Amino acid sequence: MTAEPLLRVDGVRAVYGDTVALHDISLDIADNEFFALLGPSGCGKTTLLRSIAGFETPASGRITVDGIDLLPLPAHRRPVNMMFQSYALFPHLSVEKNIAYGLEAEGVGRAEIRTRVGEVMEVVRLGHLSRRRPSQLSGGQRQRVALARAIVKRPKLLLLDEPLSALDRQVRASMQLELKRLQHEVGLTFVVVTHDQEEAMSMADRIAVLNEGRLEQLATPQELYAEPVSRFVAAFIGTANLLDGDATADGVAVPGMGLVPASHPLAAGSPATAVVRPEDVTVGTEVSGGLRGTVVDTYFLGGASTISVEVPGLPAPLLASVHGATRLARGADVGVTFGRATAVPRDPSQPPSFGTTVPTTAITVTDAADVRDADGTAGAPEASASNRSQDVSA
Amino acid sequence: MTTTTPQATPAVRAQRVRRGLAAAPFLAPGMLFLIVFMAIPVGLLAFYTFFKRGRFGGLVFEFTLDNWAKLAEPLYVGVILQSIGLALVVTLLALLLGYPMAYAIAGLSPKWRTVALVAVVLPFWTNFLIRTYAWILLLNNAGFVNQWLQALGLTDEPISMLYTPQAIVVGLLYMYLPLMVLPLYASLQQLDPSLREAATNLGASPWRAFRTVTLPLSLPGALTGCIFVFVPAMSNFVIPELIGGGKTVMVGNLVRDQFYEARDWPFGATLALVLTMLLVVVIVIQAAVSRRITEGPRRG
Structure with a gap:
C-alpha cells in the first residue's frame, strides 16, 4: 500500500x-x-x-x-x-x-x-x-x-x-x-x-x-477467512461452524458443549461466538477426547468431502471436511474435536443459533485414515488443511 | 440476422407446410376480417376507377382512363400537395410538442406518470365533433381567445383565426397529439436508464448522451408517432370543413365531395385509392427505417 x-x-x-x-x-x-x-x-x-x-x-x-x-x-x-x-x-x-x-x-x-x-x-x-x-x-x-x-x-x-x-x-x-x-x-x-x-x-x-x-x-481474503471480526463476516466468508456462547479467558463457553478454546480479545463474560472452519474440525471413529456424534450425511465434492455430524445437545449438525473421499458412512458413531478456533462478539439480542447464516455450514472432516496417522488431535486439521488455510498460517 | 437458406431440404419444406397448416386456425379470423373489410373494398375502389360515372352516382360500365387523367389537373394536384403539406406541418409540430411531453412523462414517478397519461388520453373520451365545436367557440371572432386578447389590451380588433389554414393545423394538432405522445412515451419509458448512465460515465455531457443514445433509440417510437399523426391528419375532412370553413380543401374533403355532392363515384374512388396508396407507401418506408434503426445495417 x-x-x-x-x-x-x-x-x-x-x-x-x-x-x-x-x-x-x-x-x-x-x-x-x-x-x-x-x-x-x-x-x-x-x-x-x-x-x-x-x-x-x-x-x-x-x-x-x-x-x-x-x-x-x-x-x-x-x-x-x-x-x-x-x-x-x-x-x-x-x-x-x-x-x-x-x-x-x-x-x-x-x-x-x-x-x-x-x-x-x-x-x-x-x-x-x-x-x-x-x-x-x-x-x-x-x-x-x-x-x-x-x-x-x-x-x-x-x-x-x-x-x-x-x-x-x-x-x-x-x-x-x-x-x-x-x-x-x-x-x-x-x-x-x-x-x-x-x-x-x-x-x-x-x-x-x-x-x-x-x-x-x-x-485481505486470507485475514477475512482466518480472523473474522464479527459473526456476520465469519458467516458470510467461506463456511463456518458458529457456536454461540459466552467468552471466557481462554475461549467460548458454549451451552451444552463446554469450552471451545479460542484466542480472542473479548472481555470474559461477554456474548461471543466461536468460529470453527470445517477444515479445523476432526471427525473419526477413533477420535476421542471431544464430542460424540452420529454422521447424518456425507457429500463427495471431488477434491474434498463434507461430513455432517449430529451432536446431541447442538441445534444443528456440525460440518467437517476432508481431502478426497471419506470412508465414514451415514449412521457411523464418531468423535469430533476442534483444532483452531477464533471467537467473535455476538449480538446478545439475537437468540443463540448455530451456523444458521451460512447456507452450507461445512466443517472439514479429516478422513479416518488421516485421523489415525495424526493421533486424532490438533495436528490432523493442519495436515488436511486446504491451500487457503495454509496461506493463512504463512 | 441471416435469413438466407439457399436450398431447403424436402424435410424442411414439409415441416414448413405443417407449421403453416397449424397456424391457419389462428390466422383465419383476422384474415377473414381483413379480406371482407379491407381487401374487397380496396378492390372495389380500384375497379370503380376504370369506369364512367353515372349521372346520379353509381357507375356506367364503360371502360375509361379519364379518372386517372383527371388527377393530373392542377386543381387536384394542388389539393393533394396541400394535404401532404398540411399533414406534414401537423406531424412536425406534433413531434416537436410531443417529444418533450413524452420525455417529461417518462421521467415522472410511477404515480404521476399514470396521472399524466390519463390526462393525455382524456380528450378521447369526449365526442370528437363536440371537441371540434369547442375550438370554434374558442377561435371565432367573438370567441374566448379574442375576448381575452382584447381584454388584456393586446389587440384592438378581433383577429380572424377561424377558417384559416392555421386553424386547421391547430385543430388537427389538437386532435392527434396524443397519438404522437403515446408511442414516444412507450419507447422512451422502456429505455434502460443505465444506457444513459453508461454514456455519462463514458464522458458524454447530458446533451451529448441525449443526442447519441436517447434520441436514436427513441426514433422508432417517433416514427410510429409520426405515422399515427400523418395518416389520419392527411385524410381528415371534418376539421377542414368545420374549423377551416371549407375554404381549404384537403384530399379527404375532395373524396367526400365527389361521392356526396358531385356524385362522381369513379373519380372519388380514384382519389381515395391514391390517398390509400400514398399512406401505404409512407407506412412501408416507416417500417423499413424502423427496422434499420433497431437491427442495424444488414451484414454482408
Missing part, C-alpha cells in the same frame, strides 16, 4: 428517505489494487459504487481520487469508468462504435480512436466481432465489450458492478481469470462490487465486507 491512496472514501453517508443506505463509510484503495466491495443485496455496496461514479449523491462525506474531490464533479467529468451489471451496451451501435463512444465524447482524434479501439479489442479478444451489434453477441462477448468500452478510456479507477453475475458458471470461471489478467496487463485499479464471496476471495487483493450499510471488516 502506497502512502497516498488512489481512492479515498471518507465518512460517506447515504440516505434514502428514512433509511440510511451507508453509515459513514471510510476506506482507502491503493493504486493498482484489485479491491472488492462484498455483501448481501441491500448492504449498500452498489450505493457506494454509484456514489463514486456520480449517479448517487451522498448526504455527507468526501470521495477523492488522486486527491481530487469527486463529489462536486458531475458524473461525466469524473476520471472513473464503470462496467454496468447489465453491461448497458448501446444497442444501436456496433461493437467498435460502442468501444469508441467514450473516446469520441472526450474529443480524441479519429486516428487515435481507431488505434486505441483496435488495441483494446485485441486485449479482450474481440477483433473479429467489431461490426456486430450487441444483440448478436453471446453473454461472455457482451461482457468483454463492456469491459473494453470502460478500459479504452484508461481510467484511473475502474468500477465493476457485479461483473460476472450475468454469466453462466463455465464462462464465469474463465472471465474471473481474464479479469485478473487484464488488471495486471493494463495496470488499472479495479473496484468490484459483488455478493459472491467466492468471486471476491478469488480475485481481490483486499475486500471490504459491508452489511446493512456498515463496513464490517476490511482485510
Whole structure:
C-alpha cells in the first residue's frame, strides 16, 4: 500500500428517505489494487459504487481520487469508468462504435480512436466481432465489450458492478481469470462490487465486507477467512461452524458443549461466538477426547468431502471436511474435536443459533485414515488443511 | 440476422407446410376480417376507377382512363400537395410538442406518470365533433381567445383565426397529439436508464448522451408517432370543413365531395385509392427505417 491512496472514501453517508443506505463509510484503495466491495443485496455496496461514479449523491462525506474531490464533479467529468451489471451496451451501435463512444465524447482524434479501439479489442479478444451489434453477441462477448468500452478510456479507477453475475458458471470461471489478467496487463485499479464471496476471495487483493450499510471488516481474503471480526463476516466468508456462547479467558463457553478454546480479545463474560472452519474440525471413529456424534450425511465434492455430524445437545449438525473421499458412512458413531478456533462478539439480542447464516455450514472432516496417522488431535486439521488455510498460517 | 437458406431440404419444406397448416386456425379470423373489410373494398375502389360515372352516382360500365387523367389537373394536384403539406406541418409540430411531453412523462414517478397519461388520453373520451365545436367557440371572432386578447389590451380588433389554414393545423394538432405522445412515451419509458448512465460515465455531457443514445433509440417510437399523426391528419375532412370553413380543401374533403355532392363515384374512388396508396407507401418506408434503426445495417 502506497502512502497516498488512489481512492479515498471518507465518512460517506447515504440516505434514502428514512433509511440510511451507508453509515459513514471510510476506506482507502491503493493504486493498482484489485479491491472488492462484498455483501448481501441491500448492504449498500452498489450505493457506494454509484456514489463514486456520480449517479448517487451522498448526504455527507468526501470521495477523492488522486486527491481530487469527486463529489462536486458531475458524473461525466469524473476520471472513473464503470462496467454496468447489465453491461448497458448501446444497442444501436456496433461493437467498435460502442468501444469508441467514450473516446469520441472526450474529443480524441479519429486516428487515435481507431488505434486505441483496435488495441483494446485485441486485449479482450474481440477483433473479429467489431461490426456486430450487441444483440448478436453471446453473454461472455457482451461482457468483454463492456469491459473494453470502460478500459479504452484508461481510467484511473475502474468500477465493476457485479461483473460476472450475468454469466453462466463455465464462462464465469474463465472471465474471473481474464479479469485478473487484464488488471495486471493494463495496470488499472479495479473496484468490484459483488455478493459472491467466492468471486471476491478469488480475485481481490483486499475486500471490504459491508452489511446493512456498515463496513464490517476490511482485510485481505486470507485475514477475512482466518480472523473474522464479527459473526456476520465469519458467516458470510467461506463456511463456518458458529457456536454461540459466552467468552471466557481462554475461549467460548458454549451451552451444552463446554469450552471451545479460542484466542480472542473479548472481555470474559461477554456474548461471543466461536468460529470453527470445517477444515479445523476432526471427525473419526477413533477420535476421542471431544464430542460424540452420529454422521447424518456425507457429500463427495471431488477434491474434498463434507461430513455432517449430529451432536446431541447442538441445534444443528456440525460440518467437517476432508481431502478426497471419506470412508465414514451415514449412521457411523464418531468423535469430533476442534483444532483452531477464533471467537467473535455476538449480538446478545439475537437468540443463540448455530451456523444458521451460512447456507452450507461445512466443517472439514479429516478422513479416518488421516485421523489415525495424526493421533486424532490438533495436528490432523493442519495436515488436511486446504491451500487457503495454509496461506493463512504463512 | 441471416435469413438466407439457399436450398431447403424436402424435410424442411414439409415441416414448413405443417407449421403453416397449424397456424391457419389462428390466422383465419383476422384474415377473414381483413379480406371482407379491407381487401374487397380496396378492390372495389380500384375497379370503380376504370369506369364512367353515372349521372346520379353509381357507375356506367364503360371502360375509361379519364379518372386517372383527371388527377393530373392542377386543381387536384394542388389539393393533394396541400394535404401532404398540411399533414406534414401537423406531424412536425406534433413531434416537436410531443417529444418533450413524452420525455417529461417518462421521467415522472410511477404515480404521476399514470396521472399524466390519463390526462393525455382524456380528450378521447369526449365526442370528437363536440371537441371540434369547442375550438370554434374558442377561435371565432367573438370567441374566448379574442375576448381575452382584447381584454388584456393586446389587440384592438378581433383577429380572424377561424377558417384559416392555421386553424386547421391547430385543430388537427389538437386532435392527434396524443397519438404522437403515446408511442414516444412507450419507447422512451422502456429505455434502460443505465444506457444513459453508461454514456455519462463514458464522458458524454447530458446533451451529448441525449443526442447519441436517447434520441436514436427513441426514433422508432417517433416514427410510429409520426405515422399515427400523418395518416389520419392527411385524410381528415371534418376539421377542414368545420374549423377551416371549407375554404381549404384537403384530399379527404375532395373524396367526400365527389361521392356526396358531385356524385362522381369513379373519380372519388380514384382519389381515395391514391390517398390509400400514398399512406401505404409512407407506412412501408416507416417500417423499413424502423427496422434499420433497431437491427442495424444488414451484414454482408
